[in-house]
Amino acid sequence: MNNRPAAPNVIVIGAGAAGMVAAAEAALRGAVVTLLEKNSKTGVKILMSGGTRCNITQDTDARGIVAAFGRSGRFLQKSVGAFGPSDVVKMFHDAGVATKIESTGKIFPESNRAIHVRDALHRRAIQSGVTIRLQQAVQRVQRSADRWIVHTDSDSISCDRLIVTAGGKSWPGCGTTGDAYAWLHQLGHTIVRTRPALVPLVGGYQWSHALSGLTLDDCIASVYSRADWENKPPSKRKPLVSRRSSWLFTHLGFSGPAAMDVSGTITAANDFDAVKLMVDLAPEISTQQIEQALADRSGGGRRSVTSVLGEWLPNRLAESIVQAHAADLPLAELPRDRLQALVAGIKSAEFPVQGTRGFAKAEVTAGGVKLSEVDPRTMHSRIADGLYIAGEVLDVDGWIGGYNFQAAFSTGRAAGIAASQV
Numbered sequence: 001m002n003n004r005p006a007a008p009n010v011i012v013i014g015a016g017a018a019g020m021v022a023a024a025e026a027a028l029r030g031a032v033v034t035l036l037e038k039n040s041k042t043g044v045k046i047l048m049s050g051g052t053r054c055n056i057t058q059d060t061d062a063r064g065i066v067a068a069f070g071r072s073g074r075f076l077q078k079s080v081g082a083f084g085p086s087d088v089v090k091m092f093h094d095a096g097v098a099t100k101i102e103s104t105g106k107i108f109p110e111s112n113r114a115i116h117v118r119d120a121l122h123r124r125a126i127q128s129g130v131t132i133r134l135q136q137a138v139q140r141v142q143r144s145a146d147r148w149i150v151h152t153d154s155d156s157i158s159c160d161r162l163i164v165t166a167g168g169k170s171w172p173g174c175g176t177t178g179d180a181y182a183w184l185h186q187l188g189h190t191i192v193r194t195r196p197a198l199v200p201l202v203g204g205y206q207w208s209h210a211l212s213g214l215t216l217d218d219c220i221a222s223v224y225s226r227a228d229w230e231n232k233p234p235s236k237r238k239p240l241v242s243r244r245s246s247w248l249f250t251h252l253g254f255s256g257p258a259a260m261d262v263s264g265t266i267t268a269a270n271d272f273d274a275v276k277l278m279v280d281l282a283p284e285i286s287t288q289q290i291e292q293a294l295a296d297r298s299g300g301g302r303r304s305v306t307s308v309l310g311e312w313l314p315n316r317l318a319e320s321i322v323q324a325h326a327a328d329l330p331l332a333e334l335p336r337d338r339l340q341a342l343v344a345g346i347k348s349a350e351f352p353v354q355g356t357r358g359f360a361k362a363e364v365t366a367g368g369v370k371l372s373e374v375d376p377r378t379m380h381s382r383i384a385d386g387l388y389i390a391g392e393v394l395d396v397d398g399w400i401g402g403y404n405f406q407a408a409f410s411t412g413r414a415a416g417i418a419a420s421q422v
């Protein structure tokens with residue numbers, strides 16, 4: 001007689017990045033796995049990610065990934081340490097997807113096609129023995145004796161272990177409407193206030209809106225607490241966050257990696273007025289260099305301010321800054337206070353922020369399941385036995401650059417392995 005305990009029956013809810021990896025890993029280790037997805041296809045968000053190219057991870061090590069998640073990075077140390085960027089790349093290579101590293105460190109499929117990433121994860125799950133059931137929108141989950149019962153809109157299925165990888169609530173058209181927060185809250189989990197992150201900002205001035213479409217390849221966006229800014233001497237002011245990357249002016253405000261990376265810190269403030277967005281629009285040149293160039297009267301000082309600034313800034317931006325801070329005077333006629341305002345307008349431009357484009361345009365959801373309620377090694381809930389939680393539904397959000405998929409793959413894998421243990 002075979003006394004070996006039976007392989008666990010596992011249901012995974014949500015066939016995104018975390019769910020497909022979790023399901024495959026559990027099935028590879030002998031679990032009987034069903035993956036439920038509300039959409040009519042798997043990985044809808046993967047398909048549209050990275051401008052349909054899917055930036056799968058970043059060319060760094062586990063430490064570099066963890067650093068991109070701020071305070072929640074600590075939670076990721078174990079899972080990313082066990083399955084880091086090079087493991088993700090290997091997983092895709094083994095699944096037939098060649099990858100390439102771009103100059104920004106972002107790693108993409110060599111084909112530039114997100115569908116190859118999605119197909120590889122889907123195929124890997126099927127080949128591992130996972131049963132994928134599409135158009136199964138889970139309505140609620142229930143603990144009954146030592147089993148889980150999952151109620152979809154058309155069925156009720158039970159299992160020994162449940163993995164929740166239903167994502168956050170950003171880009172709801174992808175199926176991510178934050179459904180899992182309610183079930184997990186009902187089971188006793190704390191849901192940290194959810195808010196949009198990696199989201200375009202609404203704000204700026206008429207002149208900055210008129211620059212819509214203009215990209216700066218290099219700028220530094222920083223967010224300060226307004227109280228700190230107003231009450232501390234300049235040498236004591238420390239930004240809450242600072243990111244150097246490209247910047248895009250839009251007709252409503254700002255986008256591009258630098259603006260989006262700092263957006264989560266802005267939405268963390270209860271009141272947008274409590275923070276200040278300051279941008280160094282030309283990090284490559286120093287304040288002194290600009291001052292010197294504007295004070296240079298050689299040649300009779302007849303050069304216009306715009307033409308001087310045009311050496312470092314795109315012409316449209318130089319013209320707008322000059323109009324906002326000083327008339328386009330010859331250098332010889334530029335008063336000292338205007339000169340200083342111009343320099344400040346370039347090196348520490350303050351842009352008012354009225355809001356964001358919201359969850360509809362947020363690449364990730366900040367907030368979610370409180371991390372102290374989940375074991376970082378196994379993703380096992382510390383609240384409910386047999387429950388595992390992975391991916392963006394957790395209170396983790398990282399920079400743009402493949403970090404968020406990396407976190408989904410690492411936490412998904414940890415959950416799949418742990419849920420398969422007999």
Ligand SMILES: Cc1cc2nc3c(=O)[nH]c(=O)nc-3n(C[C@H](O)[C@H](O)[C@H](O)COP(=O)(O)OP(=O)(O)OC[C@H]3O[C@@H](n4cnc5c(N)ncnc54)[C@H](O)[C@@H]3O)c2cc1C
Pocket residue numbers: 013014015016017018019036037038039042043044045046048049050051054055056057136137138139165166167168170171174175176177178179180362363364390391392393401402403404405406408
């Ligand atoms: C436009 C855009 C571009 C992005 N580009 C990148 C990028 O290039 N690189 C990067 O690292 N990150 C990127 N991200 C972020 C990244 O997509 C997410 O962080 C990642 O998908 C999270 O993985 P997940 O598996 O936790 O959740 P998801 O991938 O969101 O998957 C959750 C799944 O659960 C399903 N689901 C939800 N509720 C239910 C329910 N009730 N019943 C059944 N199924 C349900 C959903 O339909 C979905 O398929 C991008 C995000 C967006 C919106």
